Amino acid sequence: xxxxxxFAPSPNGELHLGHALSAILNHxxxxxxxxxxxxxxxxxxxxxxxxxxxxxxxxxxxxxGLNWEEPVRRQSEHVDVYRDAxxxxxxxxxxxxxxxxxxxxxxRVAEAEERGDDWPRDPDGTPLYPxxxxxxxxxLAASRLKAxxxxxxxxxxxxxxxHLGSERLDWLETGHAAPERIPxxxxxxxxxxxxxxxxxxxxHLSVVVDDALQGVTHVVRGRDLYWSTPVHRLLQxxxxxxxxxxxxxxxxxxxxxxxxxxxxxSTGLRALRQAGETPSDIRRRIGL
Ligand code: GLU
Numbered sequence: 097x098x099x100x101x102x103f104a105p106s107p108n109g110e111l112h113l114g115h116a117l118s119a120i121l122n123h124x125x126x127x128x129x130x131x132x133x134x135x136x137x138x139x140x141x142x143x144x145x146x147x148x149x150x151x152x153x154x155x156x157x158x159x160x161g162l163n164w165e166e167p168v169r170r171q172s173e174h175v176d177v178y179r180d181a182x183x184x185x186x187x188x189x190x191x192x193x194x195x196x197x198x199x200x201x202x203x204r205v206a207e208a209e210e211r212g213d214d215w216p217r218d219p220d221g222t223p224l225y226p227x228x229x230x231x232x233x234x235x236l237a238a239s240r241l242k243a244x245x246x247x248x249x250x251x252x253x254x255x256x257x258x259h260l261g262s263e264r265l266d267w268l269e270t271g272h273a274a275p276e277r278i279p280x281x282x283x284x285x286x287x288x289x290x291x292x293x294x295x296x297x298x299x300h301l302s303v304v305v306d307d308a309l310q311g312v313t314h315v316v317r318g319r320d321l322y323w324s325t326p327v328h329r330l331l332q333x334x335x336x337x338x339x340x341x342x343x344x345x346x347x348x349x350x351x352x353x354x355x356x357x358x359x360x361x362s363t364g365l366r367a368l369r370q371a372g373e374t375p376s377d378i379r380r381r382i383g384l
Pocket of ligand 1: 104105106138303316317321
């Protein structure tokens, strides 16, 4: 089977050295294994993504000397496919409409904490959505949906895990001396949002659907997405999608040890190019 790699940036800022590391690793691994290298534009969030950033992604990657297959998949052009995946999960009774605003959840958390109760949080520290909201009376939920009340769609994590029965989820993490099977515990994330009110689909849903549709066999991405992988494995299992192998690579840090962010001028690819650096300088800077 031909290995298929992909680099999947979101056009919500400028590419920096961390993106260069991801893109070049994927590109070079594809070349070394006579595999395919795809570029996917993850522009599902209309509030944050901009066409000028997309144009700059192409320019920066071309400058680095990378070639990818055409046509490039743009997530904003495939919303129907993600909606079908959501529909399938709805049909399985695994998702529910969540009407509480972020402020309302915050208020409930504050109340609970005032009473001295702990409120569970996800690995990013965000409070989990209150589980009692799962069982909203179905007639009430239907009438609120009909009235167009603002909501998003969440996965009922307990029910999703019940669906798997005794099966244990894991993934194959490669890139170390020996590949390792890592146990996946998606319940850490609670009832993850799969469909937002302010953007179609969620990162989690669109990424697993696209990786499957594009036949991606190797997901190579930054360590910052390591803890998303349990959710991706769960969705792949629920939607009957194949499982790729994963390699979560090191993250680059700035001089003060902070993770690089898109706003950092000194590490942006465009800024470095304009300062006269060459693609080989970039490879050297990122240790390749
Ligand atoms: N679009 C995501 C990002 O820019 C990466 C998705 C992935 O590699 O799975 O961080």
